[in-house]
Amino acid sequence: MRWLTLALLFTVSPSIAAESPVSFRNDVMAVLSRSGCNAGACHGNLNGKGGLKLSLRGEDPDSDRAVLTRGMLGRRIDPLDPPASLLLKKATGAVPHEGGIRFFLGSPDYAYLKAWIATGGAADNDLTPRPTKLALNGTSHLLIDPADRVQLSAIATFSDGTTRDVTGLATYELNTVGTVRVTPTGEVRREQPGEAVVLVRYLNWQVPVRVAILPDRPVPDLSRLPKNNAIDGHVYADLLPLRMRPSELSADSVFLRRAYLDACGIVPTADECREFLADPASDKRAKLIDALLKRPEFTAYWAQKWADLLRNEEKTLDRKGVQVFHRWIKGWIAEDKPLNDFAREILAARGSTYASAPANFYRAIRDPYQRAESVAQVFLGLRVSCAKCHNHPFDRWTQDDYHRFAALFARIDYRVLNNTKVDNLDKHEFIGEQIVMATTRGELAHPRGGDAEPKFLGAATPDLGGRADRLGALADWVAAPGNPFFAKAQANRIWAHLLGRGIVEPIDDFKIANPATNPALLEHLTKIFIDGGYRLKPLVRHILNSRIYQLSATANETNRLDELHFSRAIVQPLEAEQLLDALAKSMGTSVKFPSYPYGMRAGEVPATPMQGRRPAEASGMRFLKVFGKPDRLLTCECERNEDPGLLQAFQMMTGNLLHTIVREPDNRIGKLLAVKTSDATILDDLYHATLSRPATVVESQALLKAVADAEDRRGAWEDVAWALLNSKEFLLRR
Numbered sequence: 188m189r190w191l192t193l194a195l196l197f198t199v200s201p202s203i204a205a206e207s208p209v210s211f212r213n214d215v216m217a218v219l220s221r222s223g224c225n226a227g228a229c230h231g232n233l234n235g236k237g238g239l240k241l242s243l244r245g246e247d248p249d250s251d252r253a254v255l256t257r258g259m260l261g262r263r264i265d266p267l268d269p270p271a272s273l274l275l276k277k278a279t280g281a282v283p284h285e286g287g288i289r290f291f292l293g294s295p296d297y298a299y300l301k302a303w304i305a306t307g308g309a310a311d312n313d314l315t316p317r318p319t320k321l322a323l324n325g326t327s328h329l330l331i332d333p334a335d336r337v338q339l340s341a342i343a344t345f346s347d348g349t350t351r352d353v354t355g356l357a358t359y360e361l362n363t364v365g366t367v368r369v370t371p372t373g374e375v376r377r378e379q380p381g382e383a384v385v386l387v388r389y390l391n392w393q394v395p396v397r398v399a400i401l402p403d404r405p406v407p408d409l410s411r412l413p414k415n416n417a418i419d420g421h422v423y424a425d426l427l428p429l430r431m432r433p434s435e436l437s438a439d440s441v442f443l444r445r446a447y448l449d450a451c452g453i454v455p456t457a458d459e460c461r462e463f464l465a466d467p468a469s470d471k472r473a474k475l476i477d478a479l480l481k482r483p484e485f486t487a488y489w490a491q492k493w494a495d496l497l498r499n500e501e502k503t504l505d506r507k508g509v510q511v512f513h514r515w516i517k518g519w520i521a522e523d524k525p526l527n528d529f530a531r532e533i534l535a536a537r538g539s540t541y542a543s544a545p546a547n548f549y550r551a552i553r554d555p556y557q558r559a560e561s562v563a564q565v566f567l568g569l570r571v572s573c574a575k576c577h578n579h580p581f582d583r584w585t586q587d588d589y590h591r592f593a594a595l596f597a598r599i600d601y602r603v604l605n606n607t608k609v610d611n612l613d614k615h616e617f618i619g620e621q622i623v624m625a626t627t628r629g630e631l632a633h634p635r636g637g638d639a640e641p642k643f644l645g646a647a648t649p650d651l652g653g654r655a656d657r658l659g660a661l662a663d664w665v666a667a668p669g670n671p672f673f674a675k676a677q678a679n680r681i682w683a684h685l686l687g688r689g690i691v692e693p694i695d696d697f698k699i700a701n702p703a704t705n706p707a708l709l710e711h712l713t714k715i716f717i718d719g720g721y722r723l724k725p726l727v728r729h730i731l732n733s734r735i736y737q738l739s740a741t742a743n744e745t746n747r748l749d750e751l752h753f754s755r756a757i758v759q760p761l762e763a764e765q766l767l768d769a770l771a772k773s774m775g776t777s778v779k780f781p782s783y784p785y786g787m788r789a790g791e792v793p794a795t796p797m798q799g800r801r802p803a804e805a806s807g808m809r810f811l812k813v814f815g816k817p818d819r820l821l822t823c824e825c826e827r828n829e830d831p832g833l834l835q836a837f838q839m840m841t842g843n844l845l846h847t848i849v850r851e852p853d854n855r856i857g858k859l860l861a862v863k864t865s866d867a868t869i870l871d872d873l874y875h876a877t878l879s880r881p882a883t884v885v886e887s888q889a890l891l892k893a894v895a896d897a898e899d900r901r902g903a904w905e906d907v908a909w910a911l912l913n914s915k916e917f918l919l920r921r
Contacts, residue, residue, distance in 0.1 A: 209302040211252050212311050213318065213345075216245040217356040217390060218296045221371065222278065222289040225251070229286055233576075237285060239263075245390065246578040246585075249310075256308035269304040295355050316345035321353075321392035326702075328375070328396065329428060332403040335377040339369075339396060341387055358388045362700065367398055382751060386581065386700045393581070395702045399429060404745060407432040418733035421708040422753050431746050434755035437739040439464055440880035441921055442472060446731060448761065448920050449685050450479040452488035452790045454769045457875035464880070476731045480724050483521075487791045489723060490517040491764065492684065495827065496565050497533070498551040500794045500819035505618040506782070508540045508547050513793035515544030525721035526677055527666040530566050535662035537623045546623040549599055552822075555631055559593035561822035563644065566665050568676025568697040571644070576634075581700035584644070590633050591642035595657045597631040600624045627654040645671065668717065672697070678712040678726065679703075680824075685730050687757030687920075688750070695823060704751045740921045759920045760829045763814035764789040767807065767844075770912060773877045774848050775855035778807040794819065806844040813838050839913050849905050849912070856904045866894050869904060877911040 209215065224241060225231035231243040239258070241251050255263050255274065265272045277284040278300075279292055290296040303309070324340040343353045359369040366381040375385060377400050385396045407430060409423045426433060437445070443463050447455045455463070463475060479485060490513065499512045519529050536545035552558050556575065563569040573579045574589035602622035630638035641651040643664050651657050665673055676697065683689035690709045691697050703709045712726065719725030730736055738756050746754040761769060767789040771778050777786045795808060795816065813834045817826035839845060848854065855876060859869045870890055874882045882890070890907055897903035911917060 209299055209306065210311050210315055211303060211309065212248045212315065213390070214299045214356065215303050216248050216251065217353070217358075218290075218299050219251070220245050220388070220390070221356065221358040222296060223286070224278075224289065227580075243577040244580055252308065252310060264304045264308050266304055266307040269301045272300075272304050274304070275300055299356075316347040316349065318343045318390055318392055319346050320344040321387070321389050321394050323387060323394050323396055326394065326396055328398050329401060330375075330377055330398065331401045331430075337375050337398070339373040339375060339385070339387060341373065341389060341394075343389055343392070353389045356389060360386045360388065360700075362386070366400060380748065384700070384702065391578075393583075393699045395700055397702065401430060404430050406430050407745065409433075413734055415732055415734045415737075416729060417711055418708065418730065418735055421705060421711055422735045424707065425705045425752055426746075426754055429752065431749060431752065431754050432743055433735070434739045434741055434743055434746060436734065437737055437756065437921075438880075439472075440878075441739065442737050443475070444879040445756070445920060446472075446475060446479060448765055450476070450488070450727065450731065451482055451484035452491070452762070452765050452768070453484050453788075454765075454772060454877075455879055456772070457872050460875040460879045472737065473732055476728055479731075480728060484790070486517055486521040487788075489520050491790055493520070494793065495817055495819055496822055496824070497548055498561075498819045498822060499547065500551075502818075502820070503551045504540070504547050504794075507620075508550065509794045511541055511544045512547040520723060523722045523724045526723060527668075527670075527673060527721040530673065531662040531666035533662075534562065534566070534665055535659045537625050537658070539620055539622055541620045543623075549623045550601070550621055553601075555593050555596040555599070558596035558599070559589070562596075562661075562665075563592070564695045565822050566676070567644065567672035568679065568691070568695050569644065569672065570693075570696045570698070579698070582698035586634065588642070588644060590631065590639040592644050594631040594639040594641040595643075595651070595661050597639075597641075598626045598629045598657060600626050600629075625656065625658050674717050674721065675709065675713045677721075678716040679709060681716075681723070681726050682712055682730060685727065685736060686753060687759050688753075693825065705753075756921065760831065761918060761920055762827070762829065763811045763816040764792075765920075766814055766918070767810055769917070770845065770848055773855070773912065773917075774851065774908065775858065775876075776848055776851045776853075778844070778848075780807050781805070806842075806847070810838055810842070810844050839918075845909070845912065849908050856901065856908060860901060860904070866891055870894075870907070873904075873908060873911060877908075878914070878916050 219225050219241065223229055225243060225245050227243060230236050230239045230241040232240070234240065239254065241254065242248075245251065259273075263272065263274045269275065273282070275297065276282045277286075278289040279297065280288040320343070322342045322344070328337045330337060339354065339359070340352065341354045341357045342350055344350050354373045357373060359371075359373060361367070361369065362384040363381075365378055366383040367375050367378055367385070369375050369385055373387070375398050380400045380402060382397065382399045385398060387394050387396060406427070409427055409432070412419070412423060412433070414420055414423070422433070440460070443455055443460060447453055463471065468474070493516050494513055497512070497516070499509055499516070501509050504512065533545045533548050536543055536548060538546050540547045540550050549558070552561055560570075560572050563571045569584075571579065571584050571589050571592065573581075574584040574586055576586070578585045602624060603617065604620045604622065607618045633639040641657055642648045643661070646664065649655075649660060651660055664670060676695070679689045679691050679697075680694050683692070683694045690703045690705050690712075691701060692704075693701075712730075715729050716726045735753050738754075740756040740758050742749075742755055749755065750757075767778060771788075778789065779785050780787060780789070780792050783792055789807065789811060795811070795818070815828040815830070817828075820826070849856075851857065855872070856869070859872060864872075867887070870882055870887060874880060874886075894900065894903040894907065
């Protein structure tokens with residue numbers, strides 16, 4: 188029955204391919220792609236399959252034609268009797284084929300291949316038009332019950348000005364499974380409510396289509412919703428066609444804790460909570476935001492984020508290099524200097540890793556390919572690693588683009604000064620000063636022969652031959668106001684840090700197959716970032732002041748399934764450093780980190796110490812590692828792992844660190860008991876210090892009774908503190 192259904196889908200007039208001469212590039216290569224023949228799991232594999240190797244996703248038509256017409260002594264095609272061709276017999280299952288049936292007799296795909304074989308496997312000539320554009324019947328579609336399907340239509344424009352319906356030659360790929368399915372004819376069919384992106388591909392042209400499956404619910408009236416700034420308008424405009432209503436505004440206590448965590452990486456003190464909650468002013472949230480941006484903790488927190496990305500760790504930089512680089516990053520953020528100049532300083536850096544702090548970026552990344560991938564990911568929001576071995580399957584970057592971009596980093600060398608080798612298994616791990624040099628010689632070999640000529644990604648490039656300063660030219664291009672990637676990537680990254688998810692997600696993977704969920708919002712944030720002089724604080728202030736940022740995490744009946752459109756706050760676990768600092772601060776104590784002074788917060792430590800870990804000081808570093816603090820060996824936010832696990836549960840329930848914090852004689856509990864504070868006051872102080880709110884009537888009655896009935900008053904309050912610190916309300920950013 189399944190085969191019959193597929194056969195009916197493909198049944199068309201057998202003369203379909205006779206309407207015009209069949210083009211190997213425009214028709215046959217498209218059939219091979221949509222049938223999966225040149226996919227990585229099939230003949231597009233590095234080593235091919237079953238003796239047949241095709242270029243991955245058809246990136247090299249000339250090579251593929253030679254293989255099909257001349258390989259196996261020409262046995263794959265039979266121009267005198269096309270239906271007897273091995274190429275057709277295997278694809279239709281007439282002879283055994285490990286890849287199974289790819290299409291049926293009488294289908295358009297069969298007709299195209301048969302007609303081409305009948306020409307003797309003819310090649311295209313110079314006059315054969317090439318596709319120059321691919322357009323669809325809309326880049327987004329809403330399916331509202333009872334509608335359950337939509338037909339996509341793909342129209343290709345060619346170099347001779349003609350257009351052609353290539354719906355039946357296109358390939359349709361999904362970014363998610365289970366929401367919709369797509370037939371080979373381009374019909375999208377509903378499976379369950381949700382959203383999916385369909386990538387429509389014809390040869391080397393790709394266009395994404397977003398499809399949303401919605402229940403039949405009333406269209407909400409969003410016109411009367413308050414708007415704090417333009418962000419709210421862009422989000423409301425996105426929610427309206429989805430028939431989605433945003434959640435209500437968050438409570439003051441929730442906003443207070445969220446803003447402290449997101450802006451500064453810390454929780455407020457009990458006194459700061461009481462003061463804010465008691466303030467009747469209507470603009471108190473805006474005033475709080477302004478105050479947070481001026482705090483030194485803001486600088487430390489955002490410096491930590493950049494230190495993660497720039498791989499500021501002791502394994503390759505040594506202790507002094509880490510501290511020098513961290514101090515430089517903090518200084519830049521403290522002065523709120525432009526981030527495009529920040530990027531320029533790093534990318535053009537050279538000199539001593541002790542005297543020229545940004546040079547540590549290149550000390551940590553020793554390979555030109557790693558440098559290219561890291562720079563593209565951090566500063567441009569592009570993941571280009573897929574193009575190292577073949578053209579990027581889901582973006583426009585070719586193998587040539589990758590190697591020419593990597594060639595920009597081929598002329599970096601190092602001079603080692605009085606270094607001590609740390610690890611005989613790692614040739615780059617030394618303690619001591621190094622000099623990063625930009626040389627005038629050295630090229631990167633192109634995999635297809637010769638030297639790779641340096642080139643920027645997707646942009647005009649000046650002549651960088653001879654003794655040209657390639658790093659300086661790259662730095663100027665990245666930092667230039669006209670750069671098409673930098674500002675957008677950084678605006679998206681800042682939004683993601685504050686909202687819990689990027690408008691493009693993953694935040695460093697801008698590509699055709701991964702479109703923004705709200706393009707207008709991303710453009711607005713990018714403009715705010717640029718108009719603010721590429722500085723961090725103006726954009727952070729703008730986002731924090733928006734009503735969208737201040738929404739509650741409590742869902743309503745329309746947005747309970749929303750994870751993409753920012754209709755409610757996203758509940759997230761606290762980052763490792765945030766959690767450890769919150770534990771210590773809530774209990775009025777500190778955690779000692781190896782080689783750093785007592786009292787330094789986890790969020791202020793430049794990097795994880797590699798040496799000098801005494802047992803008494805190791806618990807803090809172990810805690811951070813268990814809760815996902817990255818090793819800083821990758822230039823990617825993905826290295827930070829916040830997924831919950833048993834080790835985290837054990838740390839919080841029975842871990843030595845929490846045990847020590849709660850039972851410290853001179854902690855918050857000890858100090859309150861020492862001055863004979865009443866139980867009601869102690870409870871109020873603990874609640875404000877941990878959860879940033881007063882206890883409810885029910886909570887107060889139950890806990891005060893439990894303490895009053897206990898034989899050991901100090902032990903009872905330790906139990907209360909332990910329970911508060913293990914509550915979801917404490918462990919999560921809401």
